[in-house]
Amino acid sequence: MNNIIEVKNLTKKFEDLVAVDNISFVVKEGEIFAFVGPNGAGKTTTIKMLTTLLHPTSGEMKLNGCNPVIDKNEVRHSFGIVFQDPSLDDELTAYENMEFHGVLYKVPKDLRRKRIEELLKFVELWDRRNDLVKHFSGGMKRRLEIARGLIHHPKVLFLDEPTLGLDPQTRSHIWNYIKDLNKEEKMTVFFTTHYIEEVERVAQRVAIIDHGKIIAEGSPAELEEQTNTSSLEDAFLELTGRTIREEEASPVDHLRMRRRMRRR
């Protein structure tokens, strides 16, 4: 299998804070890859660099054979993303949000209409397609965002805490959907989450990141073996320590965390 994502010695500094510290990893084509770590570990920053939103301070990246710093457009065509924070236009309808995305990604009109209908039916929002998004619940918005990220049939789907704040029904629904896509379309999935049981259930490979560094990598079973624990949750705690991050976080981490909480 080819490597669809290759990251080598990637570093990102914000003034004097090192958010991502010299990390290297690969993701194979068709894999479901989980990127886990405590709050402020550098997960979102890594995703932002891979998806062309942030410039790395140093290091190399390749996504589907292209460099996100140089070949921005090629890279942008080859991934879909569901951000940690909502990114829908509340003043548009569900259908208009989908249409907007399809046009930006230059999906031809007939194909676009067909896919939007398929995807909206799949996430069970077709009946609500003409409602303004501002009247949607959190779970409905998430489903719509996932559907939207798939209109242009990306090679890689990035999901940054896609199931945050959703009830178990919605979560299981979303994961079944993503697993199907991974199997049928051979789509690579790169996701972050705080729910370790989700990692256990869907991920083929996991990387654990803490303080900007990757501290362990492997299949869930391998990680349990490495740490001599019987569950991935225990392995995770063993590797990252049991202290709650807020207590030992630097003032900058505090600030970041508070900002993130306010955003929710």
Add this chain to the structure above:
Amino acid sequence: MSAIYILWLRQLKRYFRSRSRIIGSLAQPLLFLLALGFGFGPIYQRAGGGNYIEFLTPGVIAMSIIFTAIFSGIEIIWDKQFGFLKETLVAPVSRLNIMLGRTLGGATVASLQGIIVFLISFIVGFRPVSLILLPLALIFIVLTALLFTAVGTAIASILEDMQGFQLIMNFLVMPLFFLSGALFPLQGLPKALITVAQLDPLSYSVDGLRGTLANGAHFGVPVDFTVLTIVAAFFLATGSYLFFKIEI
């Protein structure tokens, strides 16, 4: 092209859906026309200035354009806060096209607003002096709308959240409006005020509209057109540059 179009369309849809915004932005110009127009009309007439409504209307049209345009540009801050900007920035569309689509959308909305205020002014008795000059007036409306939408975009690219919005209204938009000669003639003012008015781009919008819709431009229509074109080009370039630098 299709990307610019869909971004433009989005601005228009958002405008037509926010009824309260439309009503609010029409009530204000109407109030200005009624209160100032009829309030100062008799004095203005006695002082030998002629018909004040005729003088005031181009100024109020310019006012509604600058308010709407700056606001449309500043909407980018909302998109930043509500995350929608990210969705646009990861799409395979150049930032220049994103900026163009948004700015054209905002400018279209602001131009529509100007045209609507022009039509409203008929209620208070305004009549344009010549029909032949109307297309020229439309050009001034569009130029003004483009210029100030670009100013709004530039500001929004720098600001993090909406907290600075009041500051911009009070220290930028209001002075630009009040010092532009929208409400009073520039002839015979203290020298300092004239200098300020000469530096205010909105003065040339007001003057250009006055020269094409009513009688008597202070700077002259060709000067107005030249200045506005140059300043609009400058702010479009600045707005694009700052928009390019946004990192989220």
